[in-house]
Amino acid sequence: MLDAGSSAPLTLAPPRSQWRDVWDQFRTHKGALIGMAVFFALVALVVLGPHLWRYDPNFIEPDAMKMIKSRNQPASLAHPIGTDQLGRDMLARMIAGGKVSISVGFVAMTISICFGTFVGVMAGFFRRLDGPLMRLTDLFLALPLLPLLLVMVMLFRDALAGVMGPSLGTFLLIVTAIGVTSWMQSARIVRGEVLALKEREFVLAARSIGTPSRRLILRHVLPNVVSPVMVAATLNIADAIITESALSFLGLGFPPDFPTWGRLLFDGLPYLQQYPERVFWPGLAISLTVLSVNYIGDGLRDALDPRIRGR
C-alpha cells in the first residue's frame, strides 16, 4: 500500500463496503462473539424449543391426586428443571416465557430508542424545536410512571384485546407502554451529542456543499451518535424485561397463567427458601440475555468506529 509510488503496477481496489470492515472488526471482539453465540442459543431455544419439548406450559393434571403429586418436583428426566407449585413443567414454561420476554425486550427497546433518538436529534439540530421537545422530555421524566401505565392499561386493554385478540393486544399495549415511558434518557443523551456535533466543522462543510438537513442528519449526525445510543439500547432491553414482569406482577400485563421470565421470577419468589431453582432459572435467562446483548452492543460500537477499527 505504502509504496504505491514505486514502479510496480498498482491495482486499486474499489472502495470496500464499510460493512465488510465492520464485520471483520466485530469478529476480533471475543466478548461480542461469545455474546452473540449465547444470544442466538437463547433465541434458538425459544423458537425451536416448543417443537422439541412438546409439553404444554399451562398443562395442569386434571386429576386432583395426580396433580398434588406432580407439584414442586425436583429435576428429573421427565421434567429437566422440575415443576412449579401447580405441577406445570418448568422447562416448557421457560421456553414459552422466553418468547414473550425477548420479544417484549426488543420491541420495547426499539420503540424507545427510535423515539428517543428522533426527539433528541430534532431537539439538538433544530433550535426552534429544542425548547418544546426538551420540556416534553422533562414532563415525561416527572410523570409517575406506574400510575400512568395503570391508566393506559385500564383504558386500552379491553379495546385492544377486542380488536387483536387478548395476547397480541396485551403484547402491543405493554410494548408501547414501556417504549413510551423509557425514551427520555436516550433523547437527552442524543440531544447533547447532537448539540456538540452540530458545531463541528464537518457539519458546516456539508452545509456549505448544500446538503439538505435531512441528509446531513442521516450522513453526518446519526453515525456519530451511534455509540451512546448503542449503550442506551442494550441497557433498555434489560429494563424492558424487568418492567414487563413488574407490570405482570401487578396484574396489569399478561394474564397470571401466561408465562414470561419476569412472571416466573415473581412466581418463584415465595418459594425461594425451599426451591431456589425456581428463581434461579428465569433469573439466569434474563441475566444472560442482557449480558449477551450488552456484549454484542459493545462489539458493534467498536466495530462501527473507524478509529478503533484501524487498530
Add this chain to the structure above:
Amino acid sequence: MADGVAKVLVEVRGLKMYFPITAGLLRRKVGDVKAVDDLSFDIYEGETLGLVGESGCGKSTCGRALLRLYDPTAGSVHIGGDDVANASGDALRTMRPMMQMVFQDPQASLNPRMTVADIIGEPLQEHTRLTRQEKLARIYELMDAVGLNRAFANRYPHAFSGGQRQRIGIARALALNPRFIVCDEPIAALDVSIQAQVVNLLEELQDRLGLTYLFISHDLSMVRHIADRVAVMYLGRIVELAGRDALFDEPLHPYTEALLSAIPEADPGLEAARERIILKGDVPSPANPPRGCNFCTRCPKVMDICRTVKPALAEVGPGRLVACHLHPPPSDRRPTAADEAEEHPTRRSK
C-alpha cells in the same frame, strides 16, 4: 491587480452580521454582538484577497457569512452575479457549487466516520448525477490534483497527517469546480513545513483552475506571499484595503502600521533595529463598540474627531481604501483629471 479590466466576481455591499445577546428569564434581546459591521468590498476574478486582523475581529464570520453559512443581518453578497445573501432554499442550493470553503482545522472538518472517497465524493453525490464509476474516476482525479495517493481512498481521516487532511479538505472544495473559495485560516493548524506545501498547492490550483480566493489568515508573512490585495479588519470593520505591496510598504491606517510592525525580521541586525508599535489596552467588546472610530481607544495618533465620528472606508489613492480621519478621501481635495483617469476599479468597474 491594477490593470483595470479585471472582472468583479464577488461584490459585497453593506454586509452586517450581528449575533443577538439575550438575557433574563424570557430570553429578551438586550443587544447585538457586531461581529461583522457594514463591510463593502469587491474581489476580482482570479485574484487572492487576503483578510487579516487579530483574533476575534470577525474574519471567519465574514468568510462564513459570504458563503451563507450564517444568515447575514443585512447587506448583499453577489457572487458571479447571483445574490447569495438573500437567496432562499433551492435557489441557494444551486449556487452552492460555485462557492466552497477550506476550513481551519483539518481534524474537525472531516467526518471521522467517512472514508476519504466518501468525503471527497459528497459534493458529487449532492449536485451531480454521475454513475458510481464516473464518480470514482472524478474522486481519483481530485486526489491526483491535490497530491494524494489514490490508494488512500478507502482510509479514514484519522489515518492521515494534518497536511494530508487539509489536502482532503481542498479536494472536497474543488470537487464541483467552484469559482470562489474561502480559505478560512487553512494553514493555521499546520506545521510550518507543511504550511508552505499547502500554500503552494493552493497557488498552483489557482493558476491551473483560475480560482478566486478569499484568504483569511493572521499570518502576515503568508498573506504577503499569497495575496494580491489585502484587507485589514479591526473589530468587525475593514480599516484598510490596498494592493499587497502598497499596504506592506506604506501602511496608512495606524492599526495596519501597528500590525505590520509586529512581523518579526529574519535578519538579527534589522530585528534589533525594528521599531515595534505596541498598542495599549484591549480590543473593545464588539457588543459595545466605541461611538467614533472603532480604533480610537487604542490609536497612538488619536484626534478629537475620532471619538465622535466613525470614519467611512474611502478611496485615498488608486486602489487604496482607508477608514481613517488622518487620511481624508480625495473628495475633500479637488479631484484632478489625472486622478479620474487613474481611478482604480475597486469602486466602480463592472
